[in-house]
Amino acid sequence: MEKHFKRTFMALCLAALLMPGMAHAQKAGYVPAPENLKARKEFSDNKFGIFLHWGIYSLFGQGEWYLNSGGLNCHEYAKAASAFYPSRFNASEWVKAIKEAGARYICITTRHHDGFSMFDTKYSDYNIVDATPFGRDVIKELADECHKQGIKLHLYYSHLDWTREDYYPLGNTGHRTGRKNHGNWESYYEFMNNQLTELLTNYGEIGAIWFDGVWDKPDFDWRLGEQYAMIHRLQPACLIGNNHHRAPVEGEDFQMFERDLPGENTAGLSDESEIGSLPLETCQTMNGMWGYKVSDQNYKSDTTLVRLLVRAAGKGANLLMNIGPQPDGQLPAVALERLKSMGKWLSEYGETVYATTAGDVMTAEWGTTTRSGNKLYVHILADDMPKMILLPLKGKVKSAVLFDTGKKISHENVSGGVVLHTADLTPAIDRIITLTVK
Template sequence: MTVPAWFTEDRFGMFIHWGLYALPARHEWVKNRERITEAKYDTYFDHFEPDLFDPAEWARAAKKAGMRYMVLTTKHHDGFCLWDSKLTDYTSMNTPIRKDLVREFVDAVRAEGLRVGFYHSLIDWHHPDFVIDGYHPRRDDGPEEIERLNEGRDMARYRAYLHGQVEELLTEYGQIDYLFYDFSYKHDDHHTDVWNGKGAEDWGSEELLALTRRLQPEIVVNDRLDIPGDLVTPEQYQPDRPMEVDGVPVVWEACQTLNGSWGYDRDNINIKSTDLLVRMLVDGVSNNGNMLLNVGPTGRGELDAAAVGALEGIGEWMRRHERSVRGAGPSAFRAPADTRYTQRGNRLYLHLFAWPFEHLHLPGLGGKVAYAQLLNDASEIPFREIDPKVKALTTGLGGQPAGTLTITLPIIRPDVAVPVVELFLTEDA
């Protein structure tokens, strides 16, 4: 399937990891990490009451930050469902909040004109038919106990449950634009040491993908079903070049966190700065990728101060610089050190990750730029092509290869996260 044009046009989306794990507030894998039993984890189910949940506020924050699609965890690995599933009682409808939270999310996102995405875990540590494996919270119970617990568990029944829940999500909430499945760990090089690892045959991935496309023909589907999807999804690292699979360029999206945790992690203060987040976004677009930036709402349903601050900071930069990433992609021109190029038609955007002293030499752009300006305030940036035969002198420029364009920047760096010079290319560039 060809990825719809909106996906690579929009470039920037919000990921939302939210569920029972917001209450312990110690990472979304807390059930796994701390080997928490069902009985103990039920404490969070019994006290899940996000009375400050306001998805309209989330959607407004996303839109103001320049995001154009939002992806919510309908179910994470703990098996807890944020919608009114008819296939289990383990849903938000049976917690103190007693709401279909997915329904409210979908309505709020659409009201802001944003696209709707769902994350759905293939894993389910709550389901009685999900066979215990090396990632399961009961993995350390000992061979005899694990054998006893796995007795009678049937992955065929779990597959039917998995497919049935996906059918609910894709038929009861209107058009869904994006489905982020997560994840397979049988044939993946990073997970080969996980015993009882699970992959395409366990999920019924071919049938599940066919079901997904039948119910939502225009949907974008990621690559974590252990079979190819529409895009690849590097997680918490930045590819240093456009991504390829077997030598063929592919659509990709880096999923990133604010602090290394996907779920609300109260005491984790390792927050990325605004300028770092903007550089990550720009770096991705310069390599023809998207960025899906995660927030983890609190147990009461709010975005915490760190998330709000990050979104506001990115939004302030996007307000003046959005056109350098929205609808933009990589450029064939080679960017100087500590800079990144993106390009939209005849507009080339030079993102300055470091602020140079006055002059910056741009290889290959001599005679190819009609006008240049700082994007934040549309102030003109002078440029010239220096004769390569002129030697560099004590008070004069020279020594640059033929075809180099030299721009002259102000001494004072613009007070923005990442300054951008907008270069208008000539028709024959």
């Protein structure tokens, strides 16, 4: 019970910090620009994004870690680039399908741990334009289409590299890839910053840079402060997040959680006590892998995906749901089906998710709550409908109705909250009760 009230308090603090005009810097050294604060608020309101892990690893159909997990030689692995020809890639179709799913932003891998760049970069020939017969800059095509269709584009960028010989520091992964690994931190750091400058200069407005890989050598000084400052100089509104599995550091604009909701640690990658005051995002896979794996058809059901989105919103967090595109450039058919289902649900119930903050009850056996002004949305996600629900509230409830039908729900204002009588309701993916609170 004590932990629950602590989490509720943190969520309320987050909601306050997301209000316009409030200060957001973790420390005095980084003062976000006004456009950055505006972008944070928009990001938090968006609630739903799609993650895309795509690269030459898709050709192997074994996931994005295959170079490392398969014990492959990076020079042999690199030969896959000469066979990478995603002839069915269509940026317009991707963005249209994702937008119709109700997602408000896309995050795509520009360079993953295998070191292959999915954009036209002059700082490495190991990229989709120079090393493949396809010869097209898919990040540029996707960026142009996102701008055209009015959806934000976020860019994943790996601090870790299993291929480059100047990569430093050598951490716990990439020991068997056959690189000589002479290791030159200054050279590698300059390379990263040059590529980031390209991404923030040649591709229009970028919503966020999504970093990954610091966890491989967490005690190393990655000089993140300088890198973050450079990004904010190039695009002050561009948000920065880092998947380092710890509390945010100075210069970051949102906090992410891998395979877990904030405050949970089922995947063993999060410290449940390390929830900061920044906007929150949880990333999760639609099936089991991030990159395309031909044998992985274990896709989460429509119900599971919707409930995951709602539970994330109940904690004041966005859901970044991953899809691994096929090597031919298409989004898997099952993934497209799931997107359509989520889009249909959000077209009817999106009001209870978008632009909401964490509700008064973030986690309960029966579900969660989200808040928008004096409206508290009670999301009952249980397959067995509870007979009654006790909600701790400061204000009295003026009315309680089903969101979709307007049917009145019997309720009683009691000391410290309200009791909702729900025994006669039928279970659903999400049975939503709208409370108007004084």
